[in-house]
Structure formats: C-alpha cells, structure tokens
Amino acid sequence: MNKQEAISKLKSEPLAVEPDQEFEVRRMLPEDAWGVARCFYAVYGEHYPFDTYYIPDKLIRENENGNVISVVxxxxxxxxxxxxxxxxxxxxxPGTYEIGQALVLPEYRHTFAALCMQDHLLELLDSIEDVHELFGEAVCNHVISQKLMVLAGLEETGLELGLMPAEAFNDLEFPGSRVSTLLGFRTVRDRAHDIYVPGEYAGALEFIVSGLDVSRNLLESRGYIHDSSTELVPQYIDHAHVARFNLNRAGEDLPQVHAGTEEEARNRKARVMQVFVNLGDPGSGRAVELLRGRGYFFGGFLPRWFDTDGLLMQKLDTLPHFESIKLTSDRARRILDLVREDIERNPACRYLLGK
Incomplete structure (x- = not known):
C-alpha cells in the first residue's frame, strides 16, 4: 500500500468514536497500525508530512527495526x-531519540490521554537498551508543551528560533511570525566524556551543562582541524523550509563543503539553517568561527547528539518576534538571553537587526 492508496481507503472509512469511553494505553501492536492511520487522518487529513503514519506496514517495520517506539x-x-x-x-x-508525535482525537482532548501516553513511554525507557538520550522540542507560542516536557523530566538546553512555519498554526498572536521551539534533554544512560568548548561560548555552555545530570570534562577547543575530509550530513525538511546539517568532523575542506550545502539549502528555499557541531571534535572551535562569520549564532547544547555532545548553530532569513516566545522557567529565559546576546554581538548577524 502506498500513501495514495491509504488515503483512498481512509476516505472510505470515516472515523467516528463515541466520546467519554474508558481507554487503555499500551505499546502499539501490529493490529493497531490501521487505527493509528485512521487517527492521523482524522486529525491532519492527508496533510501530515510523513507517509509512515498513513501506511500500516511502514509503521510496523519502523517499530520492528527500532526507529520508532509507538504507544496508543x-x-x-x-x-x-x-x-x-x-x-x-x-x-x-541512533541512541538519541525524540519524544513526540503525540496526537489525540478532539473528542478525547479533555482527558489525560496525552499525559498517560507520555508516562507509558517513559516507563519503557529502562527496558529499551537502545535509548541513551531523550529530547523534545516544545513550541513556544504557548506553554502547554513546555509543561509536559518538564513533567517528562527533560531539562532545557537550547532554543531553536523560528523553526516552524506560521502556516502550521491557527490564531497566532503575531501572524506570519515563525514559531520557535525550546529544546529539552533527559539522560537515560550517561557516558562520561570530554567535550571541546569553543571559547566564544565557554560561559554559555558552562551554564547549561552545570544544570544537567551528566558527567563531562570541558576542554578548550584549540582549533585543530582534521587532515581528513569534512563529514557534514544534510537533512532537508522542505515542507517547513528547514535545512539541518550534522557536522560530525571538521576538516580542512570545511569552508568549501559548507558553502556547497548552504547553496543546496537556498535552492530548496530553506529559511532556517541549523548546523549541529560535534563537541567531541577538537576542531569545533574553528568550525564555530567559520559559522559565526557566515551569519550563524548560538542555539544551545545537545547532549549525546553524536554520542558525544553537540552545539547548535542557527541561521535565519528573518527573526521571529521575540515577544511571541512564551517561556515558563528562568533557565529557559536565560537561554533566550544567550541567543539574543550572540546575535547582537556578531557583526555577521547585522542583517537580522536591520543594521
């Protein structure tokens, strides 16, 4: 079954569920997969950007190979x-998983279904050895998802400015302003290791790391660049106009490699570019120096992003309204301050400030 066939079948089987029934939460079984497709179609129509959730066989395979751990x-x-x-x-x-994709039928949104599913996922962590680190992205146009993130034991570590297109939301306070997301991480199985801290962000990273239950030795990145080639892995999220690049290794050819990936991102009409810099690489400082010179600014700290930790650098075509970013904690507000301060002190970011 492909997506077109699945949508045709879903249209012929409209979902009608009586409200106020008792429900159970459990790990998804193969016989639940068509029910998941019907649920996604009832909430999103045919417009959810990932086909897997409309096609039962694909969702079952993703669960079997460990890429997805589903509950219903x-x-x-x-x-x-x-x-x-x-x-x-x-x-x-692959040991760093995102928690999310939560949806509940409108008839049951007044219940604790979303919280019960999150709790069940967290209860599974000890029994799933593949999961070493957990992270979430909480939207900042309201504070509900941030509160759920706190309940899940995730600590704030970064802020992704303007990550999500305004068109994906209704009734925004600032129509047309892209929606930012707060990054939170929870360590499931820690691994003590060294990280190489770019001097520009020593204070910011010390602040964030000190609030986490992790064992890290922070060393100064002295600008070593590998003789071998750069390893920069792209991910394009075209429907959201986002380009992401995992910089696992910074080599001497980094300027050329990065310029090529940026050009491809522009050709794909990316409005947000994110580079995740491997802090386990002694060349992280040189990589950050290059990126700041090309208009990137600080985004946050990413535990176990590469098995070692990562640093988020981000570049936007325009800033969102900062007044649109709703945050619940002093820690999150301090991270926002760190992001804004880096924009304001980086001469290559003047284009964002109208200077």
Whole structure:
C-alpha cells in the first residue's frame, strides 16, 4: 500500500468514536497500525508530512527495526483515540531519540490521554537498551508543551528560533511570525566524556551543562582541524523550509563543503539553517568561527547528539518576534538571553537587526 492508496481507503472509512469511553494505553501492536492511520487522518487529513503514519506496514517495520517506539490509547472495540512515540529523528547518534508525535482525537482532548501516553513511554525507557538520550522540542507560542516536557523530566538546553512555519498554526498572536521551539534533554544512560568548548561560548555552555545530570570534562577547543575530509550530513525538511546539517568532523575542506550545502539549502528555499557541531571534535572551535562569520549564532547544547555532545548553530532569513516566545522557567529565559546576546554581538548577524 502506498500513501495514495491509504488515503483512498481512509476516505472510505470515516472515523467516528463515541466520546467519554474508558481507554487503555499500551505499546502499539501490529493490529493497531490501521487505527493509528485512521487517527492521523482524522486529525491532519492527508496533510501530515510523513507517509509512515498513513501506511500500516511502514509503521510496523519502523517499530520492528527500532526507529520508532509507538504507544496508543485505545477504547473498547479497539479504536485508537491517541498516539505517541519515541523516534529517531535528526540526531546523528541512533541512541538519541525524540519524544513526540503525540496526537489525540478532539473528542478525547479533555482527558489525560496525552499525559498517560507520555508516562507509558517513559516507563519503557529502562527496558529499551537502545535509548541513551531523550529530547523534545516544545513550541513556544504557548506553554502547554513546555509543561509536559518538564513533567517528562527533560531539562532545557537550547532554543531553536523560528523553526516552524506560521502556516502550521491557527490564531497566532503575531501572524506570519515563525514559531520557535525550546529544546529539552533527559539522560537515560550517561557516558562520561570530554567535550571541546569553543571559547566564544565557554560561559554559555558552562551554564547549561552545570544544570544537567551528566558527567563531562570541558576542554578548550584549540582549533585543530582534521587532515581528513569534512563529514557534514544534510537533512532537508522542505515542507517547513528547514535545512539541518550534522557536522560530525571538521576538516580542512570545511569552508568549501559548507558553502556547497548552504547553496543546496537556498535552492530548496530553506529559511532556517541549523548546523549541529560535534563537541567531541577538537576542531569545533574553528568550525564555530567559520559559522559565526557566515551569519550563524548560538542555539544551545545537545547532549549525546553524536554520542558525544553537540552545539547548535542557527541561521535565519528573518527573526521571529521575540515577544511571541512564551517561556515558563528562568533557565529557559536565560537561554533566550544567550541567543539574543550572540546575535547582537556578531557583526555577521547585522542583517537580522536591520543594521
């Protein structure tokens, strides 16, 4: 079954679920996968950007190979009224999973279904050895998802400015302003290691790392560049106009390699570019120096992004309204300050400030 065939079948089977039934939450079984597709179609129509959730066989395979760990909320008779997951997304290290993709049918949004699914996913962590680190991206146009992130034990580590297109949201306070997301991480299985800290961000990284339950030895990055070639892995999220690049290794050819990936991103109409710099690489300082000179600014700290840790550098075509960024904690507000301060002191970011 392909997406077109799945959508045709979904249109012929409209989902109607009586409200106020008792529900159970469990790990998804193969027989639940069509119910998940019906749930996604009921909430998103045919416009959810990832085909996997409309095609039962694909979702089952992704669970079998460990790329996705799915849970469902089911009422009597087997109808799926909610879905949530841990899944491998943008991190270079396969042991770092994102928690999200949660959706609940409108008839059950007044219940604790979303919270119950999140709790069930967290209960699974000890039994799933593949999961070493957990992260989430909480939207900042409201604070509900940030509160859920805190309940899941994730600590704030970064802020992705303007990550999500305004068109994906209704009733924004600042129409047309892209929506920012707060990054949070939770360590499941820590691994003590050294990280090489670019001097420009020593204070920022010391502040963020000191608030985490991790064992790290912070060393100064002295600008060593590998004799071997750069390893820069792109990921294009075209529907959101986002380009992401995992910089696992900075080599002497980094300026040329990065310029080529930026050109490809522009050709794909990316409005947000993110480079995740491997802090386990002694050349991280030189990489950050290059990126800052090309208009990138600080985004945050990413535990175990490469198995070693990562540093988010980001570049936008225009800034979102800072007043649109709603944050619940002093720590998150301090991270926003760190981001703004780096924009203001980087001469290559003057284009964002109208200077």
């Amino acid at each position: 909320a089911r009422v009597g008779g087997g109808a799926v009224i909610g879905y949530g997951a841990l899944y491998r997304s943008s991190a270079y290290f």
